[in-house]
Amino acid sequence: xxxxxxxxxxxxxxxxxxxxxxxxxxxxxxxxxxxxxxxxxxxxxxxxxxxxxxxxxxxxxxxxxxxxxxxxxxxxxxxxxxxxxxxxxxxxxxxxxxxxxxxxxxxxxxxxxxxxxxxxxxxxxxxxxxxxxxxxxxxxxxxxxxxxxxxxxxxxxxxxxxxxxxxxxxxxxxxxxxxxxxxxxxxxxxxxxxxxxxxxxxxxxxxxxxxxxxxxxxxxxxxxxxxxxxxxxxxxxxxxxxxxxxxxxxxxxxxxxxxxxxxxxxxxxxxxxxxxxxxxxxxxxxxxxxxxxxxxxxxxxxxxxxxxxxxxxxxxxxxxxxxxxxxxxxxxxxxxxxxxxxxxxxxxxxxxxxxxxxxxxxxxxxxxxxxxxxxxxxxxxxxxxxxxxxxxxxxxxxxxxxxxxxxxxxxxxxxxxxxxxxxxxxxxxxxxxxxxxxxxxxxxxxxxxxxxxxxxxxxxxxxxxxxxxxxxxxxxxxxxxxxxxxxxxxxxxxxxxxxxxxxxxxxxxxxxxxxxxxxxxxxxxxxxxxxxxxxxxxxxxxx
Numbered sequence: 001x002x003x004x005x006x007x008x009x010x011x012x013x014x015x016x017x018x019x020x021x022x023x024x025x026x027x028x029x030x031x032x033x034x035x036x037x038x039x040x041x042x043x044x045x046x047x048x049x050x051x052x053x054x055x056x057x058x059x060x061x062x063x064x065x066x067x068x069x070x071x072x073x074x075x076x077x078x079x080x081x082x083x084x085x086x087x088x089x090x091x092x093x094x095x096x097x098x099x100x101x102x103x104x105x106x107x108x109x110x111x112x113x114x115x116x117x118x119x120x121x122x123x124x125x126x127x128x129x130x131x132x133x134x135x136x137x138x139x140x141x142x143x144x145x146x147x148x149x150x151x152x153x154x155x156x157x158x159x160x161x162x163x164x165x166x167x168x169x170x171x172x173x174x175x176x177x178x179x180x181x182x183x184x185x186x187x188x189x190x191x192x193x194x195x196x197x198x199x200x201x202x203x204x205x206x207x208x209x210x211x212x213x214x215x216x217x218x219x220x221x222x223x224x225x226x227x228x229x230x231x232x233x234x235x236x237x238x239x240x241x242x243x244x245x246x247x248x249x250x251x252x253x254x255x256x257x258x259x260x261x262x263x264x265x266x267x268x269x270x271x272x273x274x275x276x277x278x279x280x281x282x283x284x285x286x287x288x289x290x291x292x293x294x295x296x297x298x299x300x301x302x303x304x305x306x307x308x309x310x311x312x313x314x315x316x317x318x319x320x321x322x323x324x325x326x327x328x329x330x331x332x333x334x335x336x337x338x339x340x341x342x343x344x345x346x347x348x349x350x351x352x353x354x355x356x357x358x359x360x361x362x363x364x365x366x367x368x369x370x371x372x373x374x375x376x377x378x379x380x381x382x383x384x385x386x387x388x389x390x391x392x393x394x395x396x397x398x399x400x401x402x403x404x405x406x407x408x409x410x411x412x413x414x415x416x417x418x419x420x421x422x423x424x425x426x427x428x429x430x431x432x433x434x435x436x437x438x439x440x441x442x443x444x445x446x447x448x449x450x451x452x453x454x455x456x457x458x459x460x461x462x463x464x465x466x467x468x469x470x471x472x473x474x475x476x477x478x479x480x481x482x483x484x485x486x487x488x489x490x491x492x493x494x495x496x497x498x499x500x501x502x503x504x505x506x507x508x509x510x511x512x513x514x515x516x517x518x519x520x521x522x523x524x525x526x527x528x529x530x531x532x533x534x535x536x537x538x539x540x541x542x543x
Contacts, residue, residue, distance in 0.1 A: 014040040015367040017169060017179035019156060020186035022051060024335035024352045026139025031071040031360045033146035037367045040177055041148045044155040047140050050311060051132035052213055054254050054268050055096060055241045055346040059423045061125060063353040066430050070441055071360055075142050082126040089138050092264040094129030094256035097122060098240030103405050110299050112230035114405045116412050119235045119516035129254045131264055159195045161330045181372050182331040188321060190337035198323045205320035206396035209342050212286045213270035214313045218306040227299035234516050244300050247403050248277035272342060274399055275318055286313030322388055327381040330372055338384045341391045344398060345415060351387045358383055379448060386453025393467045400474035404484035410491035413507040414470045416515060421459040424540050458536035462500040469494055500537050503528050
């Protein structure tokens with residue numbers, strides 16, 4: 001054993017070192033430190049700082065509640081609701097009562113019939129537009145409060161792994177840190193991925209997109225725009241996350257000032273473009289690219305007549321990247337270090353929380369019994385690769401769907417199925433846990449018994465098969481061997497005949513463009529489950 005290995009063995013001070021003190025690092029650090037794990041939290045930057053990934057979805061909030069209760073960190077629970085965040089975390093955040101989608105065709109007036117919306121029912125929950133610099137700082141500070149040791153403004157320059165002893169980290173200033181296990185949640189330029197050559201080249205992702213994004217002031221609510229006057233969606237666009245979709249991409253509008261008493265005048269704006277259809281323009285600034293886009297879509301431009309960016313635009317190359325493996329000897333890549341697809345459907349935060357939940361109990365037990373084996377963490381790799389592939393399927397199919405409204409109108413129902421039923425599944429597990437006086441966490445470990453990585457049982461296999469069918473349709477459309485409208489018809493037929501989808505939800509009806517889970521609709525679904533649902537689905541709705 002060389003001197004360095006001896007030093008790593010004898011000088012270990014931390015059970016877990018976490019690279020990246022963003023939302024993933026702060027959340028995991030809080031959970032681990034609260035449960036007696038010695039945590040080192042390292043970041044190249046400092047808080048507060050700009051970040052996107054600002055929109056929660058019901059699955060995200062449900063997983064937040066699970067983590068808060070399972071790991072006994074009550075300060076995490078307020079992040080599960082808009083009210084909780086406003087009162088306990090960050091009053092700078094916005095409200096999210098819907099996912100809104102407005103379809104545009106270049107050179108044509110927007111057709112008011114070509115809209116879609118999924119309403120987040122206020123009687124059940126309220127989602128949030130996270131002002132990330134405040135939320136991330138809250139979680140970082142929480143981790144430190146529970147005992148995590150912070151090391152910010154520290155860039156890691158080298159990593160050495162000693163399978164029998166742990167990990168040795170060296171900063172660019174010559175500092176050394178020792179831990180039994182390393183979590184890398186830093187991002188695309190992951191030191192671990194770089195050190196061990198883990199980037200999948202080329203990425204297996206089918207989706208292709210690049211991004212331009214910033215924060216702005218003066219963005220006009222789309223409800224006030226001329227193009228929206230004929231719209232009949234159940235919830236105002238400004239009350240949620242608005243997606244303008246078009247052939248080749250989509251634009252997000254995420255306001256932080258859309259509620260009474262709002263303190264934050266900012267609005268997050270991001271343009272996602274298929275870089276094969278809209279290649280980057282050398283020498284053209286991101287602001288100019290955005291302005292040129294608005295010239296092509298004047299009805300979208302109405303929102304931005306008086307808008308001004310308050311920080312420089314960020315322009316990226318292709319967003320998609322992946323890892324051949326996310327778990328290795330004494331390390332795990334997570335969050336955006338593991339891979340990324342696209343901001344569409346706000347699954348980034350969801351995937352982060354899924355992985356934190358799966359990682360935390362393994363790390364807590366490892367800190368007690370000293371078993372840091374690859375085998376103990378193998379499930380986490382399977383989970384992350386599955387989450388990546390599911391999101392890739394959804395984004396790939398959506399971008400193909402953007403070519404034709406009928407196809408897009410069908411694809412969005414597939415996304416709704418991947419959102420609604422998994423949320424019902426984990427909500428049921430949460431209720432079971434909370435109703436148990438012993439708070440037996442086995443119910444959460446049982447959620448890891450999955451037929452399909454990245455999707456909870458018992459709905460995983462059904463959803464996976466529907467996703468596979470949708471991907472096949474979209475591949476044929478992309479290849480030119482199937483007309484988009486014919487593909488839409490096939491997809492709607494599949495949705496109509498899928499027995500696992502609650503019939504009252506009418507996801508297979510092309511005219512049912514706005515979905516709102518009213519109490520009456522939920523009751524109808526419960527009644528359907530009691531009479532017509534397959535047994536494995538019926539159990540999810542049993543009361």
